Amino acid sequence: MTLTCEELVDLLVDYLGGELPDEQVDAIKSHVCGCGSCGVYIETYQLTITVTRALPKCEAPLPPSCEARLRAALGL
Amino acid sequence: MPEPPADVAETPPLTPELVFREYAPRIYHLARRLLGNDADAEDVTQDVLLQVVRKLHTFRGESALPTWLHRVTVNAALAHREKRANRQKHENATGDDATLEGNSEPPGGVKLPRSSPAAIALQGEQRELIDRAIKRLPEPFRDIYVLADVEGLPNPDIADMLGMSVPAVKSRLHRARQRMRDALAPHFEEATP
Numbered sequence: 001m002t003l004t005c006e007e008l009v010d011l012l013v014d015y016l017g018g019e020l021p022d023e024q025v026d027a028i029k030s031h032v033c034g035c036g037s038c039g040v041y042i043e044t045y046q047l048t049i050t051v052t053r054a055l056p057k058c059e060a061p062l063p064p065s066c067e068a069r070l071r072a073a074l075g076l
Numbered sequence: 077m078p079e080p081p082a083d084v085a086e087t088p089p090l091t092p093e094l095v096f097r098e099y100a101p102r103i104y105h106l107a108r109r110l111l112g113n114d115a116d117a118e119d120v121t122q123d124v125l126l127q128v129v130r131k132l133h134t135f136r137g138e139s140a141l142p143t144w145l146h147r148v149t150v151n152a153a154l155a156h157r158e159k160r161a162n163r164q165k166h167e168n169a170t171g172d173d174a175t176l177e178g179n180s181e182p183p184g185g186v187k188l189p190r191s192s193p194a195a196i197a198l199q200g201e202q203r204e205l206i207d208r209a210i211k212r213l214p215e216p217f218r219d220i221y222v223l224a225d226v227e228g229l230p231n232p233d234i235a236d237m238l239g240m241s242v243p244a245v246k247s248r249l250h251r252a253r254q255r256m257r258d259a260l261a262p263h264f265e266e267a268t269p
Contacts, residue, residue: 013250017231044261045253051188051260052225054198055206058101066118070100073122074092074129 001027005038012045090141092129099141100125103149109222110153112211116160120152127152146227150219150237157215188263209259217252224249225256 001023003011008031014020015028032039062070103124108117127148128141135141186205189198198206213221223234224245235245 009254010250013246013253041257044264045257047188047190047264048253048257048260049225051198051202051206052210052221052256053228055203055226056198057227058105060101060105062101062104062121063114066104066114066121067100069118070122070125071096074096074125076093076096 003027003031005031005035008032008038009041012042016046016049090132090135092132095128095132095141096125099128099145103145106146106149106222106227107153107156109207109210109226110150110219111157112218116153116156120149120156123152123156124149146223146229147237150223154219154238186263187265188260190265205263206260209256212259213252213255217248217255220245220248221252221256225253 008028011020011024011028015025020028032042061067100121104117104121107120107124108114111117111120124145128145186201188202188205210218210221210226219238220234223229223237224231229237231242231245231249234240235242238245240248
């Protein structure tokens with residue numbers, strides 16, 4: 001099985017989600033061996049997900065005015 | 077609106093103060109990422125917290141609460157956005173969404189790490205760069221990107237939450253990731269040989 005660059009890119013969500021059958025995984029690996037630009041693309045696509053997942057989910061306390069308003073609304 | 081699930085685990089009772097301290101910041105920051113501005117996030121946080129406090133007696137513990145809060149926050153944010161869009165239509169808005177901080181240029185010169193996820197501790201300007209790129213995503217892409225790649229929800233849960241099919245979620249997620257990759261790729265540190 002061989003893939004074009006476009007076909008490979010369309011498989012990335014399933015590839016990185018571990019949802020592809022072995023045959024397609026092998027086809028992606030084989031394509032990347034001979035296509036440097038796809039290798040870079042996959043790497044930066046994956047790094048994008050990695051740094052996004054490193055974002056804190058609640059990195060800061062509530063802004064003071066927001067906290068005061070919410071506490072008043074909730075009767076706290 | 078979905079009903080909160082009953083939780084059978086033996087845990088301390090939830091109080092409004094506990095819910096506020098534990099969950100208000102998370103609700104606020106999720107709403108802020110979905111909506112792109114502080115004022116709307118504040119309105120949604122208040123709406124969600126009022127719903128939670130009203131239904132608090134139906135929870136017997138807090139293990140089921142985070143999942144329910146995700147769903148309620150997303151629903152409230154989407155409803156708020158729709159109301160805002162209708163209001164803007166009424167007011168003959170120009171369509172120039174100037175309140176979104178994400179429309180400003182991202183900071184230049186910021187470098188993003190090439191590390192394993194566990195090793196990453198993003199600095200303030202790095203977080204700002206990524207958050208600005210998220211804000212610049214068109215709303216349908218932003219919703220799915222925030223839920224999948226910031227919040228880490230599985231695609232079937234997102235599909236259920238947004239009333240979409242799983243393939244549609246994956247397709248939109250892929251397009252969102254491509255846009256994010258295009259925005260962030262120039263900022264990644266050089267690979268070390």
